[in-house]
Amino acid sequence: xxxxxxxxxxxxxKMRKFNVTGTCTFEEDYMVDITNKLIEIKKLVDDKAYFIxxxxxxxxxxxxxxxxxxxxxxxxxVISISFEGIGQMIFGNESKFCHEFLQLIQDAxxxxxxxxxxxxxxxxxxxxxxxxxxxxxxxxxxxxxNQYVLMIDEVDNxxxxxxxxxxxxxxxxxxxxxxxxxxxxxxxxxxxGVYDIRNIKLRMMQAGDHTPxxxxxxxxxxxxNIATQFPVDxxxxxxxxxxxxxxxxxDHATGMDIRQIATEIHDYTSGYPVLxxxxxxxxxELLDKNWTDTGIRRAVKLILTEGSPLFDSxxxxxxxxxxxxxxxxxxxxxxxxxxxxPDDEVIKLGVRYGYLDRVNGRTQIANKIFEICLxxxxxxxxxxxxxxxxxxxxxxxxxxxxxxxxxMETCMEKFAQYFxxxxxxxxxxxxxxxxxxxxxxxxxxxxxxxxxxxIESQSADGKQTDxxxxxxxxxFMIELKIWxxxxxxxxxxxxxLSYMDRFRLTEGYLLTFNFNQxxxxxxxxxxxxxxxxxxxxxx
Numbered sequence: 001x002x003x004x005x006x007x008x009x010x011x012x013x014k015m016r017k018f019n020v021t022g023t024c025t026f027e028e029d030y031m032v033d034i035t036n037k038l039i040e041i042k043k044l045v046d047d048k049a050y051f052i053x054x055x056x057x058x059x060x061x062x063x064x065x066x067x068x069x070x071x072x073x074x075x076x077x078v079i080s081i082s083f084e085g086i087g088q089m090i091f092g093n094e095s096k097f098c099h100e101f102l103q104l105i106q107d108a109x110x111x112x113x114x115x116x117x118x119x120x121x122x123x124x125x126x127x128x129x130x131x132x133x134x135x136x137x138x139x140x141x142x143x144x145x146n147q148y149v150l151m152i153d154e155v156d157n158x159x160x161x162x163x164x165x166x167x168x169x170x171x172x173x174x175x176x177x178x179x180x181x182x183x184x185x186x187x188x189x190x191x192x193g194v195y196d197i198r199n200i201k202l203r204m205m206q207a208g209d210h211t212p213x214x215x216x217x218x219x220x221x222x223x224x225n226i227a228t229q230f231p232v233d234x235x236x237x238x239x240x241x242x243x244x245x246x247x248x249x250x251d252h253a254t255g256m257d258i259r260q261i262a263t264e265i266h267d268y269t270s271g272y273p274v275l276x277x278x279x280x281x282x283x284x285e286l287l288d289k290n291w292t293d294t295g296i297r298r299a300v301k302l303i304l305t306e307g308s309p310l311f312d313s314x315x316x317x318x319x320x321x322x323x324x325x326x327x328x329x330x331x332x333x334x335x336x337x338x339x340x341x342p343d344d345e346v347i348k349l350g351v352r353y354g355y356l357d358r359v360n361g362r363t364q365i366a367n368k369i370f371e372i373c374l375x376x377x378x379x380x381x382x383x384x385x386x387x388x389x390x391x392x393x394x395x396x397x398x399x400x401x402x403x404x405x406x407x408m409e410t411c412m413e414k415f416a417q418y419f420x421x422x423x424x425x426x427x428x429x430x431x432x433x434x435x436x437x438x439x440x441x442x443x444x445x446x447x448x449x450x451x452x453x454x455i456e457s458q459s460a461d462g463k464q465t466d467x468x469x470x471x472x473x474x475x476f477m478i479e480l481k482i483w484x485x486x487x488x489x490x491x492x493x494x495x496x497l498s499y500m501d502r503f504r505l506t507e508g509y510l511l512t513f514n515f516n517q518x519x520x521x522x523x524x525x526x527x528x529x530x531x532x533x534x535x536x537x538x539x
Contacts (some may be wrong), residue, residue: 016282017252020274022307024063027162029249030280032240032273034064038071040232041100043151045072045188049228050175053192056354056366058274058310061062061192064150069112076187077118077146081108084154086355091161095128101167102127102136118146130170137174145448150186156193169223191224194352235271238262256291264296272354272397274310278303294473301470304373311373317353318377321362324349328356331365332374332455338363372454379440383536390456400446406471408478408509409535413523415442415511416539431513436467436480439511447471468503483514483538493526496534506531512538 019029041064053061061081069078075102081104091102102122112312121140127133134462141148158164177183203347236244241262249258253343269275282299283290290298304311318325330336340358341347347363350356355374357366365371400408400463425439431438440453447453469476479496483489489512496508514521522538 005245017278020277032236032244048191051228060273062292074328075147078149079150082153083157098127098133138184147187149188150192153192155191211289331352375454408476412537478509480511510536
């Protein structure tokens, strides 16, 4: 059995790097050791399961398959193929697909170092239909001493083709027949992609010219309802990130606090693989190996401003799916709480893309970086809608930025002026719903290029904060409230103080919208103790 292992030598005179653009290998890249995950996946293979690894973009699916191929090699003959970059001709008809599928198998076996005799078994020019392909697979699996595991990556590229659905139907039929000892077939089949192939036929029909009728829906049941649930958590834990950073530290001796840095990276990413590697890559290559909280925040800013296929995909998906956009808007901006429902197609779509996660029976944004990205997205959308109504939106920054640092007190003063000019006649319901977005829309051009702002929908300790602003190396906590009573106002102090403690801040900011007729605007610092104070602004 080939296990993942630490390799600390230089390759070709070069140190390993953090990789965010393709398959990772221990020889060339700093990687999380996923041995425990591979052990769990192997249990499924040992049980002859057919299953799907469906996760969001850049979630490490291809790297996992590559590591799994090595992990299984001692016990199984692994056939690892991909539908990425093979063009559309293979899906033209049944005969073409069968021929190219067998060629992909031969190529994969050759690349994995199998004997030519093993490779040649799969060549058969007479196979021109799924019926003949089925018989060919049966003959090989019946006569061979090997147990074959078929892994197909990037199945999304094939999922809109009916010929591929028919191929899955053939595999399903053989799987069921094998259980009745009436067929021989692959020991296990693993598909990997963003979409859950169990819904493939319905998805194809919905992508067509009309919405399927109930009769059509029942006719096109999934060919992959034989799939076993995939229970393996593919995100990286703090301990796993620590292991990767320990390997890096052995090479570079930066003196970083490995546990603290790993925890902070996990706090921003929730272990989303490409985001973990992205933060590490920027710190290592562009931020002078600044392995501190400040370095992590600067790396997050670079991830958001430099752009990536992950965020391009997010924008595209929100633009194409208004229901998903509305759900995320309500969660991020309005603060709406959603229980997790396996029957809610919109929530399932958000989970499938990796934007949402299920935690303690509730639906929440998958990680802090997505919260920042979504906050930016909805703020920009609102600014585009409001810019013709508020030509002074791009405010004079004089006094807000002093000596290169953000003066939050002045910022809140100017926001109060801005609010009274444009929104003072709005009702309380509007402000309660949109108030945080108004503040974000106001502050966005101020911090642009030097920081980011976001609404943390759910923190690690289960408490919700309001607006968090990061500017260069400093963080600001702003709690936004609607005035209800003096008692509720004082309770807001306690809430804000608990957030300040969690973020290790000595200053906090409380912004209250008061719609009473006899309201008195106020602006004052409240000294809580020798260390902590709160700027209390009521507008």
